[in-house]
Amino acid sequence: MKKGQLQKNFSSEHVLFLKKRRRRTALVWALRIGVLLLVLAIWELVTALGWADPFFMSSPSRIARTIFGLYRDGVLFYHIGVTLWETLAGFAIAVGLGYGIALLLWWSDLLREVLEPYIVVLNALPKIALGPLIIVWCGTGSKAILFMTVLVGIIVAILHMLSAFIATDKNKLLLLRSMGASKWQILTKLVVPSSLPSFISMLKVAVGMAWIGSIMGEYIVSRAGLGYLIVYGGQVFKLDLVMSATVILCILAAGMYFLVALLEKLLVKNTEN
């Protein structure tokens, strides 16, 4: 009676079906890459033919040259490293601290009710408004950027996890209580494992928030990092530099999102009901 056991000897119809699916996937990927190449080609062509000014528009070849130039000067990985470190550290702190605070708020109804309006206000507040305060408190080093990154991510992490903890199935809670479970047991046996899918989706949101926080922080204070390159490039009108840093940022952000998606595949196997 075991469900989900697939037979191995497929009918010819099924073989055809699988073939079609594979073709479809290949088509989608070919088109995706095609779109990218097309955009790059048009961009390059338009600037090369002088229809658009490469000084303002930059171009793929100029971006490639700029990135290679940064590499030759030995600063490419330095800037990437600075931003990556700020982002990852801020992400880890925001997620860890946010998860812990959400647990505390789940544990104590009184604490939750008391703090709710403050969290709502902090959530609505545009964190960049705190920029000057952060500079005064933390100076203009990477401490300030880290602080900004944590600030941007933590509220989202708290709210996301808290709503997941509260949404724990009422009947499963009843079941555990009827077994005489303590609050700690309810937390460890039910609330934490059943909120795993929400934890993963929180990580996905928090990754985006961490990039916003670190780049925003670098806009305000930094002397290094990709956000710094973008601001600096803008100030001295080196649009090639701005574009290059943006391209690198895209690749890094996609990579980090991909890592979280991979984690999801590893962790979330048996949570469907």
Add this chain to the structure above:
Amino acid sequence: MKKQILRFTDVTYIYHTVRGETIAAQDLSFSVGEGEFVAIIGPSGCGKTTLLSLAAGLLRPSAGTVTRVGSCGYMLQKDHLFPWRTIEKNIALPLEIKRQNTSEHRERAKNLAVKYGLGDFLDSYPSQLSGGMRQRAALIRTLATEPDILLLDEPFSALDYQTRLNVTEDVAEIIRSEGKTALLITHDISEAISLADRILVLTKRPARVAFEHEMDFGEVKNPLKRRETGNFSSWFEILWKELNI
């Protein structure tokens, strides 16, 4: 007289919300003896689940007393197996909660699972099992800590009709052969007749015991066989009328 496992004496229970209060039960008295299978039926919204929560000790009565000898096992409408645990781990859950998670207890629970046809599924996850098998696993989980009384909250109502008859059959067989005491709450008259030794009919809110019947099927304990007897339809008619008073 048999030893009483569960006794309600003049129990009143009041629900409080911001909008007001609701008397769910008033001066409710009944008892369940050892080895007995008692079914409680009542019109919908008569506070059946409240009654089981009182019996399980999850709620305290506003007035009157609930006394229970020994431990209870609660079985709900859905199996509520944890999808991230294998069947074996699910069955061991109450042992973990009650800190009885010794190899001896685990072995006993496992044997129970094997005895009732779950042996091949111990390493499977709940999503790989059919609805009937899942509910059977839920029953084994309830039995794992050897409770003195089983509290059954419409445990078959989420199943489709055919599965339902089969699972009722299974569960009745398991409960009888393990010699368990059980209190079943249901709105399904035929289910109550096919399973119980004694049936209590509740009134609308506030719930009181309006009627009480000993079932006279003699040695016919099997739910499907009971459904075939002549008494079955006459009991159905009586209880149907009493529910609609």
